[in-house]
Amino acid sequence: MDAHFIYRRLHSLTGIVPVGLFLIYHLYIQLYLHSGAEVYNEVVNSFYDSPLALWVLALIVYIPLIFHSVYGAMITFEAQAQPNYHYFAHLLYWLQRLSGIGVLFFIIAHVWNAQLGPLMADTWGTHFEHLAEGFADPESGLVTKTVYVLGVLGATFHFANGINTFSITWGIALTPRSQLRMRVISVITFLVLTVSSFYALAAIW
């Protein structure tokens, strides 16, 4: 057992716990967009009322997320294209890497847009209005909407397919049949999370 093995296993684990669980929680919170500005802002801001909010953010979200994405990007560059082999799992292998890199850029833009930007402009707290204005902007609205749709799709795919590969890596799904069952679970996860987040986005479309 060496550090390499531990890093790889940590990379696999952090994708599900805590990053994947945070994704589910985060997408669930967005359903409050349908409850209007007041409720949505209250729900989001109430999290930051906790004195431990920044610790929770750092330990449960940012540190695992940064580790998972930076290490994942390094793994991606070790891969060697095999364009002659057209198998479904191979397609998923490349989509997992493509979505990972795409979501990394999306998250950087997203954190800048939703967290750092408002903090620096001292408009922190009016999250609903900030999002809705961004979407309604006559110049950049369409770009923002497209980026959000792609970002959501990338994140839900990456997480759902990650459940599948996680279960193989840790030896949870051994046989082809059990791996097929796991694939069904990951397809359902992908559909539920994607439909739920598109429904959430529809509130401010």
Next chain:
Amino acid sequence: MSRMLKFKIKRQDSKDAAPYWEDFTVPYKSNSNVISCLMDIQANPVNSKGEKVSPVVWDCSCLEEVCGSCTMVINGQVRQSCSALVDKLEEPIRLEPMTKFPVVRDLAVDRSRMFDALKKVQAWVPADGYHDLGPGERISPEHQHVAYKLSECMTCGCCVEACPQYSKNNDFLGAAAMNQARLFIMHPTGKNLRNERLNVLMQKGGISDCGNAQNCVEACPKSIPLTESIADLGKQVSKQFWNNLFSS
């Protein structure tokens, strides 16, 4: 004039020479395979331009898809050339050496890395000495059913050739060696080396370098359940990981 078969062969004159493509035409014979066509080229080494060239070099032995030595990339797909029937191949038939191993010459490659991987995972039953060890343990039909399939591996290289994680720049063991590690961990006597094998699999180049692309199992000419073997070892190293952390 009888029908002619067109071949495009990627050639390389020596280890470090630059590769180049050369075209050949071979008289068609029904039921012939790629190797019989290569033998025709060897007998009459003249390329499509009519120039006399050095005969194409390749590796082969059993001619019945059990030794693995004639593995090459045929029309973009890695497989054994002995079982590649020309009637089922699209023309021109493109022959290339495997890309994951050093080329010795033309289509012959050096697969030492695969055999070294077998040594690393100690893919054998430890039974040294001349003294009488007594009868081996009995093996159940269920065990035999699983183990026989795993033992069909001929170290041909198809799994690692198709693998996006196995490259000349890294030291990944590859699916074949991991599958053998599983086979010998299963064996009632071979299991004595279980911990040593698992610890090798938990090093750089071991099981954690698998990316779950699952090309190995698709490319395997023997239909060995390689991904099942990898997942099985994944479970075993997960337990070993836990033991190493908290019970040792």
